[in-house]
Amino acid sequence: MADKIKFAFLLAGGCAGCEMALVDLSENLLDALEHIEVVFWAPTVADVKYKDLEAMADKSIDLAFVDGMVRLSEHEHMVRVLRAKSKILVAFGACASLGGIPGMANIHTNDELFKQAYKDTFSTENPDGVYPQPQYFLDGKYDLTLPAFQDKVRTIQDLVEVDYYVGGCPPHHSFVAKAVEAIVTGNLPPKGSWLTSGKAVCDVCKRNPANEELERLPVETVKRTVDGMPEEKGCLLQHGFVCLGPITQGDCGASCLNVNMPCRGCGGPIPGIKDYGARAVSAIGSILGSEAATDSLLEKFPVLSKLVYRYSLPASRLKSNVR
Amino acid sequence: MKKIEINPITRLEGHGKIAIFLDDAGNVDDAFFQTVEFRGYEKFLQGMPMEEVPRTVSTICGVCRGVHFTASMKASDGVFGVTPTSTGRKLREMYFNAHYIEDHAVILYALGFPDFVVGPEASPAERNIIGLIGKVGAEIGREVLRKRGLAVKIFEMLGGKPNHPVAALPGGWSKRLTEEERVQVAGWADELVELGKLTLQVFDNVVLKNEAYMKLVTGDMYKVPVNYMGSVDEKGRVTYYDGTQKVIDLNGREVGTFTGKGYLDFISERVLPWSYLKFPYQKKMGPWSGITEGEGTNMYCVGPLARMNVGNGMDTPLAQAAYEQFHETFNSRPVHYIQAYHWARAIELLSAAEKLKILAADPEITSPDTVNQNYAITGEGVGIIEAPRGTLIHHYQTDDKGIVTNANLIVATTHNNGPINLAVKKAAKHFIKDGQVNEGLLNYVEMAFRPYDLCLACATHTVTGGVPLKIEIFESDGTLREELSNF
Numbered sequence: 001m002a003d004k005i006k007f008a009f010l011l012a013g014g015c016a017g018c019e020m021a022l023v024d025l026s027e028n029l030l031d032a033l034e035h036i037e038v039v040f041w042a043p044t045v046a047d048v049k050y051k052d053l054e055a056m057a058d059k060s061i062d063l064a065f066v067d068g069m070v071r072l073s074e075h076e077h078m079v080r081v082l083r084a085k086s087k088i089l090v091a092f093g094a095c096a097s098l099g100g101i102p103g104m105a106n107i108h109t110n111d112e113l114f115k116q117a118y119k120d121t122f123s124t125e126n127p128d129g130v131y132p133q134p135q136y137f138l139d140g141k142y143d144l145t146l147p148a149f150q151d152k153v154r155t156i157q158d159l160v161e162v163d164y165y166v167g168g169c170p171p172h173h174s175f176v177a178k179a180v181e182a183i184v185t186g187n188l189p190p191k192g193s194w195l196t197s198g199k200a201v202c203d204v205c206k207r208n209p210a211n212e213e214l215e216r217l218p219v220e221t222v223k224r225t226v227d228g229m230p231e232e233k234g235c236l237l238q239h240g241f242v243c244l245g246p247i248t249q250g251d252c253g254a255s256c257l258n259v260n261m262p263c264r265g266c267g268g269p270i271p272g273i274k275d276y277g278a279r280a281v282s283a284i285g286s287i288l289g290s291e292a293a294t295d296s297l298l299e300k301f302p303v304l305s306k307l308v309y310r311y312s313l314p315a316s317r318l319k320s321n322v323r
Numbered sequence: 324m325k326k327i328e329i330n331p332i333t334r335l336e337g338h339g340k341i342a343i344f345l346d347d348a349g350n351v352d353d354a355f356f357q358t359v360e361f362r363g364y365e366k367f368l369q370g371m372p373m374e375e376v377p378r379t380v381s382t383i384c385g386v387c388r389g390v391h392f393t394a395s396m397k398a399s400d401g402v403f404g405v406t407p408t409s410t411g412r413k414l415r416e417m418y419f420n421a422h423y424i425e426d427h428a429v430i431l432y433a434l435g436f437p438d439f440v441v442g443p444e445a446s447p448a449e450r451n452i453i454g455l456i457g458k459v460g461a462e463i464g465r466e467v468l469r470k471r472g473l474a475v476k477i478f479e480m481l482g483g484k485p486n487h488p489v490a491a492l493p494g495g496w497s498k499r500l501t502e503e504e505r506v507q508v509a510g511w512a513d514e515l516v517e518l519g520k521l522t523l524q525v526f527d528n529v530v531l532k533n534e535a536y537m538k539l540v541t542g543d544m545y546k547v548p549v550n551y552m553g554s555v556d557e558k559g560r561v562t563y564y565d566g567t568q569k570v571i572d573l574n575g576r577e578v579g580t581f582t583g584k585g586y587l588d589f590i591s592e593r594v595l596p597w598s599y600l601k602f603p604y605q606k607k608m609g610p611w612s613g614i615t616e617g618e619g620t621n622m623y624c625v626g627p628l629a630r631m632n633v634g635n636g637m638d639t640p641l642a643q644a645a646y647e648q649f650h651e652t653f654n655s656r657p658v659h660y661i662q663a664y665h666w667a668r669a670i671e672l673l674s675a676a677e678k679l680k681i682l683a684a685d686p687e688i689t690s691p692d693t694v695n696q697n698y699a700i701t702g703e704g705v706g707i708i709e710a711p712r713g714t715l716i717h718h719y720q721t722d723d724k725g726i727v728t729n730a731n732l733i734v735a736t737t738h739n740n741g742p743i744n745l746a747v748k749k750a751a752k753h754f755i756k757d758g759q760v761n762e763g764l765l766n767y768v769e770m771a772f773r774p775y776d777l778c779l780a781c782a783t784h785t786v787t788g789g790v791p792l793k794i795e796i797f798e799s800d801g802t803l804r805e806e807l808s809n810f
């Protein structure tokens with residue numbers, strides 16, 4: 001039998017949901033472990049583990065996944081080390097490839113984020129206006145340190161060369177199996193590409209008007225999901241519910257649409273799109289039938305960036321401070 | 324003074340670390356559990372339509388993959404001034420119980436059991452789920468993973484995605500369960516009840532029948548007397564999705580009950596400069612008086628053990644029998660032994676499976692009437708649930724269009740922040756004497772916080788098992804004397 005593939009999984013600033021996608025392979029995970037040797041898995045990211053990883057020979061890991069965005073200096077350090085040790089580095093999931101939901105923090109300054117959490121929340125009692133400190137001498141004798149918070153959320157490719165990108169928040173576990181297989185069999189697209197079926201969510205969506213050979217019609221009013229029940233049939237976008245399916249990779253099999261909810265873009269941009277949010281705005285704009293319809297979009301979603309850049313602000317050209 | 328740092332490193336944010344300070348005689352002077360995670364959700368949720376919050380806020384944690392979603396969905400009912408339809412509520416409960424099962428299963432099999440099944444002093448390389456499968460046999464291991472996978476399937480069927488669900492609507496649920504799907508869920512529920520029974524059996528065989536382990540479970544080094552909080556139903560029994568919050572003191576006396584916004588009369592959170600995690604306390608029991616245990620403290624904890632202490636029983640027969648055995652074994656209420664968290668978790672796994680079975684047999688569950696959209700925006704909503712790790716509170720204010728203007732989240736691990744500090748300090752004092760620090764200490768200290776199942780340590784909930792720990796011992800001049808690690 002050929003040698004097992006040396007595999008590493010590093011969690012940067014994510015929620016661990018991407019890793020759970022592996023656990024969710026359930027009993028198939030045990031089969032996968034027959035071909036894969038896990039040499040490093042995310043939770044082990046203490047300094048000492050940095051040393052362990054640092055001690056490995058360059059390019060000695062066959063395949064490494066990173067999930068999560070980059071927010072702390074430790075994230076940055078570890079991503080760089082892992083890059084050096086790995087033959088193939090995959091930005092796995094929306095956070096790693098695009099910045100993800102926590103990337104929306106970039107719309108705000110750190111001071112705004114801290115003030116809300118440590119002063120303005122209803123149940124917080126902070127008479128002395130204390131904030132967590134990178135270094136603090138408690139009672140003058142206990143030296144307690146915390147990692148400092150960097151200015152902005154960044155993506156993996158902001159730091160190092162990424163070989164492949166995988167979308168999804170998290171990627172569906174069946175897709176994990178496919179991606180691993182593509183890598184194992186060497187059946188890979190050019191470096192720098194997304195590992196994807198290449199289809200948009202619309203292409204795999206049962207609601208697509210094209211399935212019934214219907215034309216897409218201009219939309220006159222924009223709806224939130226509280227403006228009437230999203231029906232079980234028919235294109236949600238045509239019904240006025242903003243759906244980002246047309247510009248999003250559909251490796252999820254149109255998961256959200258299967259439960260009557262619109263796509264919010266976690267799969268990442270279909271090939272050819274440089275800036276997801278900018279394209280989302282033009283895609284929605286192009287189907288809005290009138291100026292009144294455009295006005296209703298802004299009225300329904302007053303902070304539009306938190307709709308169109310929900311998963312991708314740090315990867316956008318604007319990077320931050322889009323309001 | 325010597326400083327020992329334990330880095331139970333989890334996600335890269337570091338998430339949590341432990342600093343232990345020794346006095347000149349080499350005994351523990353003090354110990355601190357520090358949290359180093361911060362992402363700012365409470366701010367960036369502002370400006371979003373309230374109904375978009377559940378699918379967004381879910382990403383706070385990918386292990387507790389459905390809890391932030393559920394609490395904020397309940398808060399959205401308040402914001403939009405609606406009560407869910409009966410079917411909508413049942414669908415929410417069905418999905419939530421499936422979540423309980425898969426989550427508790429991961430925690431128990433990947434984190435809790437290896438200490439006992441493989442042994443607290445076994446080689447760290449084996450003290451994980453792989454080692455556990457080695458002990459119990461690959462067939463059982465595969466079966467547990469497969470059964471847990473069924474719960475994930477239910478979660479996906481109802482929520483849309485296997486993780487970070489999207490089917491929340493104020494007043495109900497966006498997806499109807501078909502008859503075909505109901506039959507499928509009912510079949511899986513039977514298997515999951517079996518998983519619950521098996522899990523309790525494992526606990527019984529491995530821990531309860533082992534004298535040495537029972538010494539740990541009922542030992543003073545893992546006893547943290549504080550107050551407790553959890554949800555109870557109208558009969559005072561343990562409940563998860565919805566109920567009344569009940570607070571009891573460390574002698575079991577009721578401090579009070581509340582629902583919704585009433586949490587503000589009971590809970591305040593302090594900010595301390597050495598942790599990103601705030602420190603809540605029961606303000607009904609007096610003003611902030613620091614992180615203390617025993618008589619007079621206003622620290623409290625939440626989670627499976629707290630629920631066993633606060634609730635007067637379970638609402639399903641098999642879980643009720645297990646609950647009775649639990650309290651007979653400890654024979655004093657409330658139970659302050661934190662290793663009992665694992666047992667409580669196993670009881671709850673079975674209880675959630677039994678509830679799932681009942682819901683799957685309910686004819687109303689397939690009704691198309693899944694949502695009540697008679698909205699009348701009130702501008703404020705509080706959602707309180709019992710997450711697998713304990714009480715979770717989401718509180719939102721919105722403008723008159725339902726756009727979020729303010730948000731406050733108190734998560735289970737935050738409630739437990741004080742007690743975790745106490746547990747770690749106690750274990751450190753017990754196991755470190757006269758400057759003697761040994762390898763075994765690592766895992767015993769780990770075992771002091773593992774019962775709480777730190778949500779901030781999500782990343783450790785993986786098949787590779789335990790929390791990697793590092794202890795560094797510094798001389799008083801700051802030079803490194805010794806380094807120990809468990810991996």
Ligand code: SF4
Pocket residue numbers: 013014015016017018067068092093094095096100101102168169170171382385
């Ligand atoms: S992409 Fe989603 S699931 Fe993955 S780490 Fe980020 S928030 Fe979690």
Ligand code: SF4
Pocket residue numbers: 201202203205206207208209234235236237238243244245246254257262263
């Ligand atoms: S716009 Fe949305 S609902 Fe319409 S076909 Fe595309 S994915 Fe489906």
Ligand code: SF4
Pocket residue numbers: 168169201248249250252253254255256257262263264265266267268484
């Ligand atoms: S439909 Fe869109 S938002 Fe939903 S899982 Fe697929 S890509 Fe993500």
